[in-house]
Amino acid sequence: MSAILQEKETTLYLGPQHPGITGNMMIELKVTGDTIRKATTHVGYLHRGFEKLMEERLWMQCFPIVCRICVPEPDPNEENLARAIEELEGREVPERAKYIRVMMLELSRMATYLLWMGGQSGSAGLYTMPQWTVGDRDYIIDLFEELTGGRVYHMYIWPGGVRRDLPEGFEGRVRKVLDYLEQRLTDYDRLLFENAIFLRRAQGVGILDKDMAMEWGVVGPPLRGCGIAHDVRKDEPYEVYDQLDWEVITHEGSDVYSRAMVRRKEFEQSISIVRQVLDKMPSGPVHNPGPNPLKWRVPAGEAYVKTESARGEFGYYVVSDGSLKPRRVHVRGPAYVHGVSLLERMLVGANIADTSFIMNSLGTCPPEIER
């Protein structure tokens, strides 16, 4: 039976309804036996026309929209748009607000990594891990909810600072969650990162060549998983990242395992960054108010800002013509390259069983590809 299938080329549609696909997209695979010969991605199932909608909205009304661009990790989007507007306006941000922003970004990075750990191990069939990590992620989500009122979408970072100050005793609760997560990491290590079968499945699978990674514009953990130390937080420090003590984490190997290890170590590092932020946080105002949002005109000009999200560089190109509404907001999600052209290339020659494994390790996120 398998000998017959070896010779015949089958077309296999993974998605859009398929449990192995991260989100709503489709990969059309040409398969002989268990080996993939050709992969074609089809995206657009989540297209909402955000960039068009933003041209129809006031500047302030754009904030509820941008956070919906990347569903698992909305904060880098808000941060990007807020920073772009600040750059255009030349508005100052209070020091305390900068620290709170870094804390938000790092907490959201941790939440995303927890979700990713679940996805990566779920795609390999280890269902205990998602149950643990997604459950633990809810502790971070609870912090978000207390601070911002929203579980998933926060709309917390806005031009000139953040929406509200930390509530009473919030710092202590953050520290408690950090301690808990740090202690849980040993469990995760024993269950996933040191699991013999996981190592066997992950090592040597989904190799991304070093030169190719540079050439193709790969960003984030996949790039650092090739041993190349690039991180927007170091290359072009924003907020207060240059005043904190941390290193860019890299891992040699270029395979699924090294990407997993980069993420795992960055998770640990994020805990330490949040702790530093809490230690150093100054007091003072958290918002530098601007004009009435209904009559708010942003000076004409353009700005490109970027933020390191959990999956890599998030870039926003914002053009203003001096009117009440943005002229153009163009979003570059990290998955834009990872999810379409790079994935098509990397899947060739891979085993069908590894498709969703590789997808997860690249951090493909369809909503930010099509927006």
Next chain:
Amino acid sequence: MSDTLQKEEQIKASINAAFRSAKVSIQRKGRIIVEFRGGILPAFASYLKEYLNFKHLSMISGVDWPEDNQFELVYHLWSYEQSIHVMVKVRLDREAAKTKTLTPLWEHAETYEREIHEMLGVEFEGHPNMRDFILEDWDDLPPMRRDFMTREYVDEVYEWRKGREDAQDVRQTIAEQYNTEVPNFNNEDK
């Protein structure tokens, strides 16, 4: 100020020396804007990539300027070594928007160009694979053009639910549909 912008000035000088038609301006530290008018874009891009080490193509944006009757394509390039971001702007005629593809230089430019083709209607000569990207069976104006009115399109194609346009309570409509009472969401009567 001058010594902090040293790298930027150097790049500006070398671009000006090689390509006369490029107008270079420094926006701020780490941001250079190049307005490229006329000449061959792939040659300029490969110059930036090979000689000035702008290896990373971040994205290609398309901006519509109907008042000038032009499209503006913005190529965002990033140099890992120098931490500088260059925006190369190319203006195209809105009626016959056509330019050369950059896929020989960056293979992943393919997706960006496909998107711009679909969203603005710009033709890319020599693009290997110009199939549908995001939209399916789209036969209206390309949606990212300024003269495409999304409100009018929506009014024409989709049905509004009663309550959206006349400020009626949506719960009322749903309750009527199911022949049930409107659920009470106030906790006052408890």
Next chain:
Amino acid sequence: MKEDWGKEAGNIIARWARKHSLWVLAYGTGCGAIEIPPTMTSRYDAERFGITGMATPRQADVLLITGYLAVKTLKRVIRTYEQMQSPKYVMGFGSCTINGGMYWDSYNTIKRLDDYLPVDIFINGCMPRPEGVIDGFIELQKLIDSGQANGWKKYQDNLEWYRTNQKKVIKNWKMPDYNW
């Protein structure tokens, strides 16, 4: 008379079993899909109520429309829905399925889900919390118990109307015909 009694007993058992075993199709159609993992995993644990994910439409009972539907997805969703075996239920999740939500003027998303598919229950919110989702499931169980969750019958009876609506937004209608 006796036959009726047997049929009635069978119906009661069937309704009871359907109510306590809701298999949800694993299809994240929109951004609401991000609240499904918390609902299914250890904190909220929807499996307590017999709610589990299923990989293929043939085996699923509940089609959860998690948020807005782009026209391109709508086509696939209709096809998925028609592959499911009756009785089947559709759950509209989030405000975007009710009236377009915050995508009310987007050219690519549908505004009213119940024009295209028979929706048995809506959960409002953007996005609904996991508690809200579970509450929606419990409401659905009540509807099944009282025999009101018969959207699939409505779809079969008013197929013409639904098809007209569907074809209005899906320009290239190339889909196989199904017999139920």
Next chain:
Amino acid sequence: MDTSFNLWILLMPFVGALVGLTYMGIGRRIIARVQHRYGPPIFQNIVDVLKLYSKKTAITHGVMFHLAPTLAITGTISTLMFLPILTGPHGIYLFSFKGDLILLMYIMVFGCLAMALGAGQSGNPNSAIGVSRGLSQMVGYEAPFVIAMVTLMVQFNTTSVHDIIKAQDSFVHWNMFQSPFAFIAALFAFLGFMGNKPFDVVIAPAEIASGPPSEFGGKYLALMQTNRGMFAFVKLVLYVDLFMGGAANFVSLLAKTFFFYLIPLFVGIVNPRFRTEQAITFFWKWPTVIGLLGFLMVIL
């Protein structure tokens, strides 16, 4: 041919299915506890099957597709019929006879093959890939299983399950302890049989939807789930008969089978799945070597 014999023949498939499905429900509950949650009610799987029977079913893919679940369940019931369930004074032997071990080894595969044929006709590529994976993996775990069986046959010089049970008259004479190498080899094969992680390549959801049953829904799936429960029971009873000296009453049967059910369950909770070729290599390496070692010890 007395009445109790006839009664047991009628009842046994239902008992088997109920016990198997309940074990699965308990298994889901145990898994849930490991995963820090409550989990479904114990009888959830039975409710699921009832619901599936109550569904309207309209899927057409050809004759073999319709027949497959029925054939599979026939295969399982016939396997069950040749299996001694209880021993001792109130034994339930059903149709077991001399030489039944070879017959069992043969007809146990029958259900899987019927499923393979049906899934192959469903036209879904996921099913086809699942079937080819299943057959490849079967090649893997059949090797240690057959070696273990042959070892037992040579050791007791019989091909009757009944005789093997009789030889294990006391706790210390259980084959678990008497021929540990064969037991270990058979245990690894058992992990493959049960299709739990790390050997669930056949139904791997993240890779090939749900594998061979992708196109089966409604009543077909109900039959298949019943079959799955019953088949789990058959395998458990066979292993109890072969390695734990059978059971004299239902309480000890349930205790012993549940012990065997827990082994693949606990392995499955903490491990991801192998790829197909990794699974086959795994089976052909250690379990086969250990099995051969045991075989050599018996011969020499």
